[in-house]
Amino acid sequence: MDISLLNVIKLLLALLAIIVLLVLNSVVMVWLERKAAGFVQRRPGPYVVGPHGLLQTVADSVKLLAKQIVLPGSSDRLLFLSAPVLAMFPMFLIFLVIPYGPWLTGLEVNLGLLLILAFTGLETLAVIAGGWASNNKYSLIGAARCVSQSVAYEIPLILALLALAFMCGSLDLTVITEAQSGWVWRWNIFRQPLAFFIFVITCFGETNRAPFDLPEGESELTGGYHTEYSGMGFALFFMAEYTSMMLVSFLAAVLFFGGSNGPFINGFWWTFLKMGLFMTFMIWVRWTFPRVRFDQLLNINWKWLLPLGLLNLWVTAVVLKLF
Amino acid sequence: MNGLVTVLSAGASRTPPFIEELGRMMLPAPGQEILAYLAFAFYAGLIAAGGLAAVLARNLVRAMLGLVVTFLGVAGMYLLMASPFMAFMQLLIYIGAISVLIFFAIMLVRNTSSGEEMNLPGLCQAGGALVSAAAAAALCGPVIALNAGRLNQPGPPGETPLAELGEGLLSYYVAPLELISIVLLVAMAGGVLLAWDQRYRGRQ
Numbered sequence: 001m002d003i004s005l006l007n008v009i010k011l012l013l014a015l016l017a018i019i020v021l022l023v024l025n026s027v028v029m030v031w032l033e034r035k036a037a038g039f040v041q042r043r044p045g046p047y048v049v050g051p052h053g054l055l056q057t058v059a060d061s062v063k064l065l066a067k068q069i070v071l072p073g074s075s076d077r078l079l080f081l082s083a084p085v086l087a088m089f090p091m092f093l094i095f096l097v098i099p100y101g102p103w104l105t106g107l108e109v110n111l112g113l114l115l116i117l118a119f120t121g122l123e124t125l126a127v128i129a130g131g132w133a134s135n136n137k138y139s140l141i142g143a144a145r146c147v148s149q150s151v152a153y154e155i156p157l158i159l160a161l162l163a164l165a166f167m168c169g170s171l172d173l174t175v176i177t178e179a180q181s182g183w184v185w186r187w188n189i190f191r192q193p194l195a196f197f198i199f200v201i202t203c204f205g206e207t208n209r210a211p212f213d214l215p216e217g218e219s220e221l222t223g224g225y226h227t228e229y230s231g232m233g234f235a236l237f238f239m240a241e242y243t244s245m246m247l248v249s250f251l252a253a254v255l256f257f258g259g260s261n262g263p264f265i266n267g268f269w270w271t272f273l274k275m276g277l278f279m280t281f282m283i284w285v286r287w288t289f290p291r292v293r294f295d296q297l298l299n300i301n302w303k304w305l306l307p308l309g310l311l312n313l314w315v316t317a318v319v320l321k322l323f
Numbered sequence: 324m325n326g327l328v329t330v331l332s333a334g335a336s337r338t339p340p341f342i343e344e345l346g347r348m349m350l351p352a353p354g355q356e357i358l359a360y361l362a363f364a365f366y367a368g369l370i371a372a373g374g375l376a377a378v379l380a381r382n383l384v385r386a387m388l389g390l391v392v393t394f395l396g397v398a399g400m401y402l403l404m405a406s407p408f409m410a411f412m413q414l415l416i417y418i419g420a421i422s423v424l425i426f427f428a429i430m431l432v433r434n435t436s437s438g439e440e441m442n443l444p445g446l447c448q449a450g451g452a453l454v455s456a457a458a459a460a461a462l463c464g465p466v467i468a469l470n471a472g473r474l475n476q477p478g479p480p481g482e483t484p485l486a487e488l489g490e491g492l493l494s495y496y497v498a499p500l501e502l503i504s505i506v507l508l509v510a511m512a513g514g515v516l517l518a519w520d521q522r523y524r525g526r527q
Contacts, residue, residue: 079388111407111485118411121419125391128426132384140430147427151420171485 011096014106018095026242027057033283040287067231075228076133083130084229084236090119091243098250099174101260101268112173113161116251117154120206123240124150127208127215130237131225142224145294146208146215152301153205153212159309160195160202163316164188164255177259181266187258194312196256198305203248203282205301208241210286214294249278362403369396378452383429391422405482 031046031054038045046053071077094116096106109115124146131143165171167188168179180187189196205212216224223229226237253259253274262270292300369392376389394417401410492500 076382076385079385109407111411114408114411114415118414118419121415121423124423125418125426128423129384129388132426132430144427144430147423147430151423151427154419 011107014096015092018092018106021095022091022239022243022246025246026239027061029242029245029279029283030057030060030238032280033286036280036283037287040284061235064231064235069231069233070228072134072136072228075135079129079133080228081233083126083133084233084240086129087123087126087240088236088243090122091240091247094119094247095250097173099177099254099259100250100271102266104260104268105174108174110170110172113165113171113176113255116247117158117161120244120247121154123244126240127225127237130229131215134225134228136228138221138223138227139225142215142217142221142227145217146225149205149208149212149214149297152298153202153305156198156301156305156309157202157206159306159313160192160198161255163192163195163309163313166313166316166320167192173254173259177254177261180258181261184258184263187256187261189256192256192312192316194308195316198309198312199252199256201300201305203252204285205297207244207248207282209245209282211289211292212297213286213291214297217291219291245279245282246275249275249282252278359403362399366396366399366403369393369399384426387422387425387429390425391418394418394422407482408485408488 034056035045035053046056049056049059069081071080097109097112097115099105099108099112127146128143131139131146134140164176168176170176176188184190204210208215214224216226218224221227226234229237250271253271257274257278258270259274260266260268260271262273373389373392373394373396377386377393378389380386380389394413398410398413398418401407401413
């Protein structure tokens, strides 16, 4: 144990930077998402507030901050109010362990990948607690869908990441990044293409993003698990969605695209660039594909991704043993 | 280009003297010990409060959330005992999977939020409390009695390397590991049996 003043200051600064990053990310990504949606659907998107509608999300945030939080009559008050906080809270810890650059990590732990997987489970818990506490049938159906979806999609995700951990011999994100240094073809996307394929699909499932946004399902469930939420409760759930999007994008950048290793001049800017590109890809996918049906969603997972993940793990183990 | 890279990396590796000074300002040992006791008290409080909530809540979902709080406290205890791997596995498996599945089971069985699931007569409650206390004592008692001599070891416990843990699970502790998987197999067979029965009745 080394609790030096330097470590404490570093930790506090990192937390502060992460809070700023998460808020900025939500503001920018909501604007980008609406602009991209407009582009795909041949309409301008937000354009009234600020140049190109840039200040639209700022105005929306102020509106959400000032709005009343309406409590449904027969809801479970304590759970209803604590669920959005629970959705957002673990994120601060998770973002501490991501290696943004060679010397830019909030908290270096040798089990970083495991920590991230462990704490993302709390978000599912927040969604089901919120959906159940609302005492609304749409919320409850949304929560039930969220449970079966995230439990199912976690298995291929872990199998894919396990193959990576096998190959690098570590769960430390810094070690995994260093193993990909050198030139572009040492990135894990070229060495584990099948794992990357599984990872991308499970990302959409785990973040509840379209085409797998069944827990929200506006067309059949009005708002899904956050139907009854208003004001900051809704805003926190919304922020949690964009934050988990950023989390999986950072994971994709660090695990599969070499993290801070670029074609030239390594540094944290590469991690952020790759993260941004992956998030743009997720937005593009959302406005391109229609929502799948629930049985299709689970069939893809149990009948295709799970066997593929096992196969990938098995092949990785055999190759590692032989060579 | 190479010159720029050298300058950048040199800037990153050279630490100014005042930062080195800050790195040397350690919290003294008694302070660290007090922090450890505070953390222990906090996690013990979480475990006790979660357990009480799980037992006393009149509503199944609230009881489940009490269980989740207990799991969190236990994970914190693992962290204090210098086994972060166990702590994260506790979170991943017990909170991320098992409590979520319990929640799913509750929702499938009944979905009223008014609660009032707990309406056992007083005698049954007392009997249940007695049985669970006896089970806990039977499990923990021998472990505590066997390790009583090692309780007052000075200094924090050392961290077991992951590789050693894995080797232990696949060599010395392989029989318990396999037995646990048999328990899971039995549970799965039971689930299939229940579902089979219902499907058969539904057809009739």
